[in-house]
Each structure stands twice: as structure tokens, then as C-alpha cells.
Amino acid sequence: MKNEFEALATKLAKQIAKEIAKGRNFRRVKKLAAAAEILAELGEEIHNGSPSLDSRVLPTANAADGSPKAKGKHARETWVAARQKEGYSLAQVRGALYDGARGTVGVAFASETPKRDGYFFLGLPAEKLAVAVLLCDEKQGTRDVVLGPTFLAKHIRKLSRSHDQVKFNVRVRSTGAVELHIPGREWVSVTAMVGDYSPLK
Numbered sequence: 767m768k769n770e771f772e773a774l775a776t777k778l779a780k781q782i783a784k785e786i787a788k789g790r791n792f793r794r795v796k797k798l799a800a801a802a803e804i805l806a807e808l809g810e811e812i813h814n815g816s817p818s819l820d821s822r823v824l825p826t827a828n829a830a831d832g833s834p835k836a837k838g839k840h841a842r843e844t845w846v847a848a849r850q851k852e853g854y855s856l857a858q859v860r861g862a863l864y865d866g867a868r869g870t871v872g873v874a875f876a877s878e879t880p881k882r883d884g885y886f887f888l889g890l891p892a893e894k895l896a897v898a899v900l901l902c903d904e905k906q907g908t909r910d911v912v913l914g915p916t917f918l919a920k921h922i923r924k925l926s927r928s929h930d931q932v933k934f935n936v937r938v939r940s941t942g943a944v945e946l947h948i949p950g951r952e953w954v955s956v957t958a959m960v961g962d963y964s965p966l967k
Contacts, residue, residue: 838875841901845873845910854966862890866966868915869896874934877903884938889931895922897965900934902944911936911944911956914965924948 846856846864856864856871864871872890879885886902895918900911926933926949935947936956944960945953 834877837877837903838901841875841903841908842873845899845901845908849963849966852963854963856966863893866897868965868967870894871897871899871966873899873901875901875903876936878905884940886934886936886938888934888936889928890934892927892930892932895932898922898934900936902936902938904938909938909944909960911946912959912962912965913946913956914959917956917959921946921948921954924950 842862846858850856855867858864859870862873862875864873870893872893872895874888874890876886876888879887884904886900888900888902890898896915898913898918900913902909902911922932926935936944937947937953938944942957943955944957946956948954
């Protein structure tokens with residue numbers, strides 16, 4: 767499997783070189799480079815024996831009633847309770863905000879958009895966040911993307927804001943790779959941050 771990813775990454779690298787040599791559209795070159803980066807990342811994870819992307823999908827926590835608000839609240843509470851059992855410090859301050867070991871932790875939840883499978887639009891109070899957890903609810907389960915202090919310090923000011931909330935636009939590709947949209951910089955890979963709870967320590 768790793769060799770297949772390496773072969774595809776090599777093929778993409780050659781295509782990128784051709785595009786640059788021909789002076790082709792810079793936007794296309796950036797997209798090809800991003801794809802090569804994702805393939806290299808997946809190949810490295812397989813080589814290191816990391817869990818597969820599908821294995822990082824958590825079971826969906828169903829709420830007693832089917833309203834989006836109730837589902838989100840139930841999903842957050844279930845996720846936080848699971849992390850607390852694992853020894854992570856998380857005490858609710860209000861709503862989706864929790865007091866963690868490094869400061870304020872925001873836990874957002876969203877289901878796939880009705881007309882675009884694999885796309886999620888989440889929001890958190892526009893406060894100083896040490897960690898942002900994005901619970902993306904898919905048909906097969908929920909992926910938890912944990913954005914730590916270093917990532918947020920670099921990108922959070924570039925994210926859109928509306929009604930005192932910072933907006934997170936996430937997409938999950940057919941390969942299982944997960945990306946966050948950064949306005950003005952297209953998509954940034956956050957695959958390695960799925961199920962990585964180290965920022966909570």
C-alpha cells in the first residue's frame with residue numbers, strides 16, 4: 767500500500783515539474799502540490815504503522831431527539847466525557863467552551879452539509895482559544911479534528927467571523943484526508959490532527 771502512495775506521489779511530482787516548466791497556471795501547480803503532500807502523508811502513516819484514516823472515525827453519538835442543537839450538545843458531552851475518562855482536564859465554562867490544561871478549549875459540532883457530502887461548517891465563540899476541537903459528523907461516524915495552540919496561532923486570525931463566532935470550513939476527501947479552508951490560502955491539511963489529543967495535555 768505504501769508503494770502505491772509513493773508511486774502516485776512521484777507521478778504528481780513529475781506533473782508539477784512539467785507544469786512549472788511550461789509556465790502553467792500557478793493555482794493548478796498549488797493544487798497538485800497539495801495533493802502530493804496528502805499522498806506522502808498517507809504513505810508515511812502507513813509506513814509508521816499509524817491507524818488508518820477510517821479507524822479514526824468515532825461512533826456517532828445519537829441524541830434522544832433528532833434536532834441539530836440537541837445532537838450537537840449530546841455529541842460534545844459524549845466526546846468530553848470520553849476524554850475526561852482518559853485523564854484529560856476539561857471543565858465546562860459555558861456552552862461549547864471548556865477550561866483545559868492549556869487554556870480555553872472550544873468544541874464545535876456539525877453534520878455534513880445537505881447538498882455536499884464531506885463538507886462541514888462549524889463555529890465557535892470568537893474568544894482566545896488554546897485548542898479548537900471540530901466534531902465532523904459523517905454517515906459512518908464522527909471525526910474529531912483537534913487544532914492545537916501552534917496551528918491556531920498561525921491561522922485563526924485568517925478565518926472568517928460572523929455574529930461573534932469564528933468559522934471553520936472543513937472537508938473530508940474520498941481518500942479520508944481532512945482539510946481546513948484558510949481564506950486566501952485555499953485548503954490546509956489537518957489529517958494528522960484527527961484523533962490527536964496531545965494538545966489537550
